[in-house]
Amino acid sequence: MLEFDVVELGEANHPEPGDEAAEFTRPLVNDEFWEDRSLSELSSEGDGPTILVFTPMLGSFVGKYVWDELRDRGWDDRAGRVVGVTISTPYAVKRFLEDEACPFPFFSDPANAVAEAYGVDHELDDMEGISEPRPAFFALDSDLQVQGAWVAREWPEFPDYDDLEDELGLE
Amino acid sequence: MSDPADPPITFYRLQACPFCERVTRTLQELGLEYRSRFVEPLHSKRDVVKRVAGVRTVPVIVDENTGVTMAESANIVDYLESTYGDGATDAETGTAVASGDGGAE
Numbered sequence: 391m392l393e394f395d396v397v398e399l400g401e402a403n404h405p406e407p408g409d410e411a412a413e414f415t416r417p418l419v420n421d422e423f424w425e426d427r428s429l430s431e432l433s434s435e436g437d438g439p440t441i442l443v444f445t446p447m448l449g450s451f452v453g454k455y456v457w458d459e460l461r462d463r464g465w466d467d468r469a470g471r472v473v474g475v476t477i478s479t480p481y482a483v484k485r486f487l488e489d490e491a492c493p494f495p496f497f498s499d500p501a502n503a504v505a506e507a508y509g510v511d512h513e514l515d516d517m518e519g520i521s522e523p524r525p526a527f528f529a530l531d532s533d534l535q536v537q538g539a540w541v542a543r544e545w546p547e548f549p550d551y552d553d554l555e556d557e558l559g560l561e
Numbered sequence: 562m563s564d565p566a567d568p569p570i571t572f573y574r575l576q577a578c579p580f581c582e583r584v585t586r587t588l589q590e591l592g593l594e595y596r597s598r599f600v601e602p603l604h605s606k607r608d609v610v611k612r613v614a615g616v617r618t619v620p621v622i623v624d625e626n627t628g629v630t631m632a633e634s635a636n637i638v639d640y641l642e643s644t645y646g647d648g649a650t651d652a653e654t655g656t657a658v659a660s661g662d663g664g665a666e
Contacts, residue, residue: 422609
C-alpha cells in the first residue's frame with residue numbers, strides 16, 4: 391500500500407444530466423488547421439451524441455493516458471463526435487495529434503474559460519497563473535442537453551472506462 | 562472576425578503573415594464575411610492548402626459565391642476589390658492560381 395493521502399479535488403459544480411450545457415466558440419483544431427467553431431454548430435452536425443472531454447494540458451501523463459485509452463477503445467467510431475477541450479495552444483494540439491496518432495479534434499482554450507463555465511476548472515499548485523480543466527466527460531445531445539457526465543474528484547483520478555461508456559451512452 | 566454560421570469565403574492563413582493580414586484588411590474593408598483556417602509555418606505541414614489550391618503558400622481564399630479559388634495576396638486583393646468593391650464588375654468564375662510575385666509566404 392502507498393502510504394500517502396490522495397489529493398481531493400472536492401465537489402465540482404458541473405452540469406448534470408438534464409441540464410443544458412454552456413454554449414461556446416473556440417478554435418477547433420484538427421490535424422490540418424484550426425478555425426473558430428461553436429459547440430452548438432458542431433453538435434448539430436450529423437447524428438449521435440457529442441462527447442466533450444476535458445483533460446489536463448497536452449504533455450501531462452494524465453492527458454496522455456486518457457487520450458490513449460479513448461483512441462484504443464475506438465471512441466471516434468462510437469459516438470457522433472468526440473471532442474477535447476484543452477488549455478494547450480493550437481500549435482501544441484496539432485503536434486499532439488500528429489505524435490500520438492490521435493483521431494480527435496480539440497477546442498483550444500488557453501484562458502480556461504470553458505472549463506470554468508462547466509465548473510471543472512482547477513488551479514495548479516506552484517504553476518502560478520495556470521488554471522486548467524480537471525478530467526471530465528459530458529455526453530450532449532444536439533440541443534446541448536447533458537445526457538451523461540463524469541468528473542474527477544481526486545488528483546489524479548481516472549474513470550472506470552466500461553462504466554463511463556455506459557454513462558455516456560456509447561455504442 | 563468570422564461569423565459562426567457558414568460564410569461563403571474560406572480564408573487559409575498563417576498567424577501574423579503580412580500577406581495574409583493584407584487580405585484580412587481588404588475583407589474587413591469590404592465588409593465581407595469569412596471563415597479563417599489557420600495553418601502552420603512549415604510548408605510541408607500545409608497539405609490542406611495544397612489540396613485546395615494546388616500550392617503551399619498562403620494566403621488562399623475559396624469563394625463559394627463565385628467558385629473562385631485563389632492564391633497570392635496581390636491577386637486576391639484585386640479580385641476582392643473588383644468583385645465586391647465599389648464599381649465591381651461581374652463576378653469572375655473559374656479557378657485562378659496565379660504565378661509570379663504576388664505576395665505570399
